[in-house]
Amino acid sequence: MGDQNSVDEYLSAPRSYMETLSMLPSLLRPAAAQADRIASLTAYFTIAALLVLTIVIGLLIYIVVRFRARPGDAEPEQFTGNKVVEGFMIGVPTLLVIVFMYLTLDTMADVLPPDSGTQPDVVITGHRYWWEASYPGTKAIVANEIHLPVGRRLLLHINAADVIHDWWVPALGAKMDAIPGRTNHLWVTITKPGVYEGACSEFCGAQHAWMRIKVVAQPEPEFRDWVARKAQVANPVLSASAQAGAAFFSRQPCGSCHRIRGTAATGAVGPDLTHFASRRTMLAGLMENNPDNLRQWLTDPQHVKPGALMPRFIYPKDSINVLVDYLSSLK
Amino acid sequence: MITDVELPEPEKSLPGATVNSDQGLLMWISSVDHKQIGIMYLLMALFYLFVGGLLALLMRVQLLVPNNHFLAPDAYNQLFTMHGTTMIFFVLTPAILGLAVYLVPLQIGANEMAFPRLNAFSFWISLFGGLLLYFSFLAGGAPDAGWFSYAPLNQTQYSASPGIDYYCIGLLLSGIGTVATAGNLAVTIITLRTPSMQYKYMPVFVWMVFIDSFLILAAFPSLNAALAMLLIDRQLDGHFFNTDAGGSALLWQHLFWLFGHPEVYIVVLPPFGVLSEVFQVYSRKPIFGYPFVVGSGIAISLLAFGVWVHHMFATGMGHTVNSFFAVSSMLIGIPTGVKVFNWLGTMYGGSIRFTTGMLFATAFLVEFTIGGLSGISFAIVPIDWQLTDTYYVVAHLHYVFLGGSLFGLFAGLFYWFPKMSGRMYSERLGNWFFWLFVIGFNLTFFVQHILGIIGMPRRVYTYPALAGYSALNLTSSLGAFLMGLSMLVFLYLLYDALKRGKRAGDNPWDGYTFEWLTSSPPPLKNFTTLPPVYSFRPVHDLNHPEIGDYKKPDEEKYGTKDID
Amino acid sequence: MMPVMHYWTFDLASLAILLALGLLYGSMAGWRRQRGAGLYGAGLVLLALVQFSPLHTLALTCSMSAHMIGHMLLLLVVAPLLVLGLPRRPTGWSATHIDRLSAFFSTAPWIGWLMGLGTMWFWHIPGTYRASLAHGDTGIIPLCTLAGPSTDWAANLIHLVHPISLVMAGVCFAWPLLGPRPSQRMFPLTGVLYLFTACIGCSLLGMLITFAPAGSYYPYVPGQSYYAMLSVLPAGWPAEPAVDQQMAGLLMWVPGCLIYLTGAISLFIHWITDDDEAGQIAPVH
Amino acid sequence: MAQKTLIKLIVGSETIFFLALLMAFVYFSYVPTLNPRLVSRLDLTSTGLFTVLLLSSSFTFWRAEVSFRRGQTKQLRLWLIGTVVLGIVFLFGQGLEYRTLFREQLTISQGTFTTSFFTLTGFHGLHVLIGLIILSIVIYLAFLGDLDDPDSVLLPSVGIYWHFVDAVWAVVFMVVYVLPHVLADSTL
Structure with missing residues (x-):
C-alpha cells in the first residue's frame, strides 16, 4: 500500500496557510x-x-x-x-x-x-x-x-x-x-x-x-x-452483508451501466467500480468517499448530484445498506 | 462669416409627421421617427440591462459561498446562458443601434433615416425576438448551453428542453432586425449627408457606425446560418452538429466565432466613436490623429474576420493553424493600442471638464486597457491553453464588454442626455453613480482574473472550498451588489433629471457636431438650414470662428503636417 | 549561408518576360526616367527573385508553401508595384492605351476583381495546380532552363503562362485602385470594400486548402530530389505534406488577407490626407 | 438610389449566408473523402436542364429592364411573366427532385450529406420563392400601370436580387452537382 500511504501523508501533513495556497490548482x-x-x-x-x-x-x-x-x-x-x-x-x-x-x-x-x-x-x-x-x-x-x-x-x-x-x-x-x-x-x-x-x-x-x-x-x-x-480484477474478501450486496448488485440493472471486472457487470456507461473503495472522493470530487455519503447517493442520486446520469432506483433501506457494504469493500 | 445653406426638403413628406404628441403611447408605437426609435432602442437596452443584471446578481448570490444550494444547477445554467445572451444581443447591440439611429441623422445633417419604416420594423422585431427568448422560461426552460451554445450540447439529446429552440428563433429575429438597421444606417450615411459633408468631414462617431454597419452586415449572416442549421438539427432531425450521427462539433464553433469575434468589435466600435466625441468636447480640443482613429477602426474591422480561430486554440487544431491565428490576433492589439494613445493625446494639452460623461470616458481608458491587455494573453497560445474557459476569461470579457463598451455607452448617454431629454442631469448624483459603479465593477471583476489563475473554471454553479476561492468569490459578489446598488442610483438620477432637471440649452457642452445646432430635444424635423461643412467639427467652426478649422489646410486639420 | 541559397535557376523564358517588361516601360516612358520608375524597378527585381531564387526551385519541387509565397508575391506585390510604377506621362502610342485601359477599369472595376480572384482560384484547382509543378517522370523542371533542355512542350507552355497570368491578373486587379490616371481610380472607400471582398474570396480559398484532405494539393513526387536539393535542405524541410499544405492554405488565408488589409488602410490614409480634392478650405471672409 | 444601395448591401450580406451553408456542404461532402454513392443519386441532366431555365430567367429579366427603360409596357409585362414562369418551372423541378430523393429514403435526417444538401438547396429555393412573390407584385404593378416612371428604381432593385438568386444557383449547381463528377473522373 506504499502509494496510498505516501499520498495520504502528503495530504494530511500539517501546513501553513501559504503552503495550502501552494496546493491550489x-x-x-x-x-x-x-x-x-x-x-x-x-x-x-x-x-x-x-x-x-x-x-x-x-x-x-x-x-x-x-x-x-x-x-x-x-x-x-x-x-x-x-x-x-x-x-x-x-x-x-x-x-x-x-x-x-x-x-x-x-x-x-x-x-x-x-x-x-x-x-x-x-x-x-x-x-x-x-x-x-x-x-x-x-x-x-x-x-x-x-x-x-x-x-x-x-x-x-x-x-x-x-x-x-x-x-x-x-x-x-x-x-x-x-x-x-x-x-x-x-x-x-x-x-x-x-x-x-x-x-x-x-x-x-x-x-x-x-x-x-x-x-x-x-x-x-x-x-x-x-x-x-x-x-x-476485484477479488475482495466479502463479509456476509457485502455478499448479499454483491448478489443484489447482480440482480439489479447496475451492471448494465457499471463494470466490476471479475463479475458479470460489464456496463461502460458509468464509472468502472472494480476498485471503487480505493478512491478518496466520489462523484468526480463532489464528496468524500465514505459509506454514509455512498448511502445518501444510492438513496437519491438526483438529490445529491442533480442532472447526473444515474437514475433514482427506489430500493428498500436494507438493500441499500448491503449494497454500500459491498461497494465499500471493493478496494 | 459662414452662411447657412438651405437644407433640401425630402422629396416626399416625412412619414409619421401626422402623428403628434397628443396621441400618447400611440405616438411611440406608431412612430417611424429616428429619434423616437433611437430612444425606444435605448429604453429596450436599459430594460434588458436590468433584467440581465438581475440574473447576474442571482448568480453571484449562488456563488457567494462554496457548495451553495441557493440555486439548482440547471437553474444556474439557464441564468448564465440568459445573462450572456441578453447582455450581448439585447443590451449592447440595441444600445449601440439606438445611439446610432438617434445620432447619425443628426450628425450628418439629415432629417430622417433613409428607410424610416424599415427602421421601425427592425426595432420591433428585435424587441419581439428578445421577448420570445424570455418566453422560454414559461415554455419549459430557458436555453442552458451557454451564450455560444456549443455543439453537441445544443442537440436535443443533450438539451431536451425547448430553450435552445427559443434561443435560435429569438436570435434569428433580432438578428434580422440588426442586419436591417445596419443596412439602413449605411445607406443613410452614404446618401443623406448634408451636401457639403464629405466622408472625411464625418464625425468620428458616424465613421465608427459606418464601419460597424459593414461589420454587422458581414458577421451576422454567419450566425444566422448557424442558427438555421441548429434549428434544422433540432426540429427536422438534421445532423450538422450531431456528433452521434456524423455531424461536426467544430463546424458550429467555426460558424459561431466567425460571427462571435466580429460581434465583440460590433459592440465596441460605436462606443469608440462615442468616446472620441466625448474626449474632444470635454477637453476642448479636436481629436488627436483623426486619420489614425478612423483608420484603426477600419483596420480592426477588417482584422476582425481573420482572428476567430483564437477562440478555439484548445480544440487541438494543430500548430500550423494556431500559430497563424495567434499572430493575426496579436496584430489587433496594434490598432487598439493606437486608439488609446489617440484619446490620451486628445486630452493632453486640453482644458478638461470632468462631467459624469467625461468621468466614464476617463475610467474607460483604464478599464479598456486592462481588458485589452488581458485579451492579448489569449492570443499567446500557451497562456490561452491555461486560461481559456476559466474565470480569467470572465474577467477579460467583462472588462471589454462592460469596461469598454458599456462605459463608452454611459459616457455617451450622459453626454447626449441633455440633447435627448432637453434637461440637465444632476452632476452630484452622476458622481455618486459613477464612483459606485466603477468601484463595484472593479471589485467584481478584477478578482476574477485571480480566480482564473488559481484554477476556477467558468460556468460552474458552485465550487469546492479551496483556499482563496471563498474570499475572492465573496469579494466578487459584494462588488456585484455594489453595481446593483449603483444602478438604482442611476434610475433615480434619470427620474430626478426628467422631473427636476433644469432646461438644457441647445448646446450645453459647446459641442462640435450638428446635433448641437438643433433644439434640445430636437423637433420632429431636425433641421431646416445648415451651415456648409469645411472640417470635421462644423459647429465648432461656427461658434469659434477665431480658431476655425475651416481656415486650415487638410494637413493641419488632420495633424499630418510634416515636422521640419 | 544555408546551402539551399545556392539553388538559383535561370531560365530563358523568365528572362524574356523581364526583358519585355523592361522594354515596355522604356517605350512607354519615352526612354526617360519618370516618377515611379523605382517602384517599377522594384517590381521587376521582385519578379526576378520569385522566378530565379531558390524559392522557385523549392516551389516547383517540394514545398507548397513556397509555391504559395510565390503566388502571393506575384499577384499582390509585384503586380501592384508595376502598376504604381507606370509612367505618369506616357508617350504617344502608350498614352491612348493607358487611357483606354483606365477608362475601361473605371467603368467595370469588377472585371479587375474577377481577374485577380479568378486567376488565384484557377491555379489552385488541383489539376491546374499540379500542371504548374515539376514533373516526376522527366526528372527536371520543364522550362527552357540553362541547366537542361525541355522535353515536354505542353508543360513548358503552362510554366510560361503560370507566372505571366498571375502578374497580368494582379495588374488588372490593381489597376482600378492604383492605375496611372488618378482621376480614373476608384473612390477610395469603394476601394476598401473592393479589397475587403477580395480578401474574403482569398480567405475562402485559403480555408479550403487548409482544411482540404491532406494530399489533395500535394502532388510532389516523394523522395524525388531535383538537383540533389533535398540533401541540402535544413532538418525538417520540406515539412510533412499535410503540414505543408496547411501552411500554404494559412499563408493565403492570414498573411494574404493582411496584404489586402494593408492596402485598404493605406488607401484610406492616403485619401484622407490627400489635398487634391477641391473645396476643402472655406472661403475666409 | 438609396433603395439600390440597400439591396446591394443586403445581397452582400446574403452572399455570406450562402457561403456559410456552402462551406457546411463542402465540409460534409468533400472532407475527408467525397461520397460518390450519394452524389450519383443526384440527377445531373434534369437538374442541369432546370438550371438552364433558371439562368435564362436572368436573361428575360434583363430584357424586361430594357423594355422598362424604353417605356415599352407590353414587352415589359411579357418579359416579366416569362421570368416568373421560368422561376416557377425551376421550383417545380426542385420539387420533383426532392420527391425522387424522398422516395429513395434520402430525407434530411438520413445523414450529413442529405442534411447539408437539403439545407443549401432548400434555402436557395426559399429565395427563389421570395423572388417570385416580389416579381408577382411587380407584375401586378405593371398591369396597374404604376411602372411608367423610367426613373423608378423598383425594377433595377428587384433585378439585383433576382440576378443574385440566379448567381447563387450557378455556384450551388457547380459545387453540388458538377464538381463531384469532375473530381470523381479525374485521377485524383
Whole structure:
C-alpha cells in the first residue's frame, strides 16, 4: 500500500496557510516541464502588460491633474496630431507584438509537439460528468482519480464520450478539449510528486461544476505497483452483508451501466467500480468517499448530484445498506 | 462669416409627421421617427440591462459561498446562458443601434433615416425576438448551453428542453432586425449627408457606425446560418452538429466565432466613436490623429474576420493553424493600442471638464486597457491553453464588454442626455453613480482574473472550498451588489433629471457636431438650414470662428503636417 | 549561408518576360526616367527573385508553401508595384492605351476583381495546380532552363503562362485602385470594400486548402530530389505534406488577407490626407 | 438610389449566408473523402436542364429592364411573366427532385450529406420563392400601370436580387452537382 500511504501523508501533513495556497490548482505552481514553460511565458507577459498599464495610468493621472479645466481657461491650443508620437504609438506596440509572437511560437513548439503516433500512456475520456482513464497495455481502468508517474514524458490521448469536455490540470500545463469524434493529445512531464487538482473547463451540462480531476503523481515504482493492482480484477474478501450486496448488485440493472471486472457487470456507461473503495472522493470530487455519503447517493442520486446520469432506483433501506457494504469493500 | 445653406426638403413628406404628441403611447408605437426609435432602442437596452443584471446578481448570490444550494444547477445554467445572451444581443447591440439611429441623422445633417419604416420594423422585431427568448422560461426552460451554445450540447439529446429552440428563433429575429438597421444606417450615411459633408468631414462617431454597419452586415449572416442549421438539427432531425450521427462539433464553433469575434468589435466600435466625441468636447480640443482613429477602426474591422480561430486554440487544431491565428490576433492589439494613445493625446494639452460623461470616458481608458491587455494573453497560445474557459476569461470579457463598451455607452448617454431629454442631469448624483459603479465593477471583476489563475473554471454553479476561492468569490459578489446598488442610483438620477432637471440649452457642452445646432430635444424635423461643412467639427467652426478649422489646410486639420 | 541559397535557376523564358517588361516601360516612358520608375524597378527585381531564387526551385519541387509565397508575391506585390510604377506621362502610342485601359477599369472595376480572384482560384484547382509543378517522370523542371533542355512542350507552355497570368491578373486587379490616371481610380472607400471582398474570396480559398484532405494539393513526387536539393535542405524541410499544405492554405488565408488589409488602410490614409480634392478650405471672409 | 444601395448591401450580406451553408456542404461532402454513392443519386441532366431555365430567367429579366427603360409596357409585362414562369418551372423541378430523393429514403435526417444538401438547396429555393412573390407584385404593378416612371428604381432593385438568386444557383449547381463528377473522373 506504499502509494496510498505516501499520498495520504502528503495530504494530511500539517501546513501553513501559504503552503495550502501552494496546493491550489494554479498555473503559477507548475509541477510539470510544460507547465513551467507556460508559467515563465505568463510571467514575461504579465510584466510587459503591467508596464503598459502603468504607462497608460501614469500618463492619464498626469493629464488629469495637469490639464483639468480651471475657471477662466481660454480655448487651449488646437493641435490635431504629431507625427513622432504617432510613430511611437504604432512602433512600440508592433515591437511588443513581434517579441511575443516569437515567444509564443517557441513555447508552443515545446509544450505541445505533434502526436508521435506511439501508444499513449493514458487514454482519458470525458463523460457527463466524470473522467475515465485507461492505461493501454494494461487492463487498468479508473475514474476521476488518475495516477501518473513522475519524471518521464507521457503522451495523453483525450476523447469524449458524449459532449465536449475539457481536461485541465493547471499544475501540469495546457488544457485540452475532449471532443466527441476526435482524439486530441497532450504531453506531460511531471517533475514533482503530489496530488494535483483540475477540473473540466468546457461547459458540458448540468453538473459541469462537479467534474473535477485529481491527478496523483507518484514515483515510477509506486506508479507501476498501482497500475498492476488496478489491472487486477476485484477479488475482495466479502463479509456476509457485502455478499448479499454483491448478489443484489447482480440482480439489479447496475451492471448494465457499471463494470466490476471479475463479475458479470460489464456496463461502460458509468464509472468502472472494480476498485471503487480505493478512491478518496466520489462523484468526480463532489464528496468524500465514505459509506454514509455512498448511502445518501444510492438513496437519491438526483438529490445529491442533480442532472447526473444515474437514475433514482427506489430500493428498500436494507438493500441499500448491503449494497454500500459491498461497494465499500471493493478496494 | 459662414452662411447657412438651405437644407433640401425630402422629396416626399416625412412619414409619421401626422402623428403628434397628443396621441400618447400611440405616438411611440406608431412612430417611424429616428429619434423616437433611437430612444425606444435605448429604453429596450436599459430594460434588458436590468433584467440581465438581475440574473447576474442571482448568480453571484449562488456563488457567494462554496457548495451553495441557493440555486439548482440547471437553474444556474439557464441564468448564465440568459445573462450572456441578453447582455450581448439585447443590451449592447440595441444600445449601440439606438445611439446610432438617434445620432447619425443628426450628425450628418439629415432629417430622417433613409428607410424610416424599415427602421421601425427592425426595432420591433428585435424587441419581439428578445421577448420570445424570455418566453422560454414559461415554455419549459430557458436555453442552458451557454451564450455560444456549443455543439453537441445544443442537440436535443443533450438539451431536451425547448430553450435552445427559443434561443435560435429569438436570435434569428433580432438578428434580422440588426442586419436591417445596419443596412439602413449605411445607406443613410452614404446618401443623406448634408451636401457639403464629405466622408472625411464625418464625425468620428458616424465613421465608427459606418464601419460597424459593414461589420454587422458581414458577421451576422454567419450566425444566422448557424442558427438555421441548429434549428434544422433540432426540429427536422438534421445532423450538422450531431456528433452521434456524423455531424461536426467544430463546424458550429467555426460558424459561431466567425460571427462571435466580429460581434465583440460590433459592440465596441460605436462606443469608440462615442468616446472620441466625448474626449474632444470635454477637453476642448479636436481629436488627436483623426486619420489614425478612423483608420484603426477600419483596420480592426477588417482584422476582425481573420482572428476567430483564437477562440478555439484548445480544440487541438494543430500548430500550423494556431500559430497563424495567434499572430493575426496579436496584430489587433496594434490598432487598439493606437486608439488609446489617440484619446490620451486628445486630452493632453486640453482644458478638461470632468462631467459624469467625461468621468466614464476617463475610467474607460483604464478599464479598456486592462481588458485589452488581458485579451492579448489569449492570443499567446500557451497562456490561452491555461486560461481559456476559466474565470480569467470572465474577467477579460467583462472588462471589454462592460469596461469598454458599456462605459463608452454611459459616457455617451450622459453626454447626449441633455440633447435627448432637453434637461440637465444632476452632476452630484452622476458622481455618486459613477464612483459606485466603477468601484463595484472593479471589485467584481478584477478578482476574477485571480480566480482564473488559481484554477476556477467558468460556468460552474458552485465550487469546492479551496483556499482563496471563498474570499475572492465573496469579494466578487459584494462588488456585484455594489453595481446593483449603483444602478438604482442611476434610475433615480434619470427620474430626478426628467422631473427636476433644469432646461438644457441647445448646446450645453459647446459641442462640435450638428446635433448641437438643433433644439434640445430636437423637433420632429431636425433641421431646416445648415451651415456648409469645411472640417470635421462644423459647429465648432461656427461658434469659434477665431480658431476655425475651416481656415486650415487638410494637413493641419488632420495633424499630418510634416515636422521640419 | 544555408546551402539551399545556392539553388538559383535561370531560365530563358523568365528572362524574356523581364526583358519585355523592361522594354515596355522604356517605350512607354519615352526612354526617360519618370516618377515611379523605382517602384517599377522594384517590381521587376521582385519578379526576378520569385522566378530565379531558390524559392522557385523549392516551389516547383517540394514545398507548397513556397509555391504559395510565390503566388502571393506575384499577384499582390509585384503586380501592384508595376502598376504604381507606370509612367505618369506616357508617350504617344502608350498614352491612348493607358487611357483606354483606365477608362475601361473605371467603368467595370469588377472585371479587375474577377481577374485577380479568378486567376488565384484557377491555379489552385488541383489539376491546374499540379500542371504548374515539376514533373516526376522527366526528372527536371520543364522550362527552357540553362541547366537542361525541355522535353515536354505542353508543360513548358503552362510554366510560361503560370507566372505571366498571375502578374497580368494582379495588374488588372490593381489597376482600378492604383492605375496611372488618378482621376480614373476608384473612390477610395469603394476601394476598401473592393479589397475587403477580395480578401474574403482569398480567405475562402485559403480555408479550403487548409482544411482540404491532406494530399489533395500535394502532388510532389516523394523522395524525388531535383538537383540533389533535398540533401541540402535544413532538418525538417520540406515539412510533412499535410503540414505543408496547411501552411500554404494559412499563408493565403492570414498573411494574404493582411496584404489586402494593408492596402485598404493605406488607401484610406492616403485619401484622407490627400489635398487634391477641391473645396476643402472655406472661403475666409 | 438609396433603395439600390440597400439591396446591394443586403445581397452582400446574403452572399455570406450562402457561403456559410456552402462551406457546411463542402465540409460534409468533400472532407475527408467525397461520397460518390450519394452524389450519383443526384440527377445531373434534369437538374442541369432546370438550371438552364433558371439562368435564362436572368436573361428575360434583363430584357424586361430594357423594355422598362424604353417605356415599352407590353414587352415589359411579357418579359416579366416569362421570368416568373421560368422561376416557377425551376421550383417545380426542385420539387420533383426532392420527391425522387424522398422516395429513395434520402430525407434530411438520413445523414450529413442529405442534411447539408437539403439545407443549401432548400434555402436557395426559399429565395427563389421570395423572388417570385416580389416579381408577382411587380407584375401586378405593371398591369396597374404604376411602372411608367423610367426613373423608378423598383425594377433595377428587384433585378439585383433576382440576378443574385440566379448567381447563387450557378455556384450551388457547380459545387453540388458538377464538381463531384469532375473530381470523381479525374485521377485524383
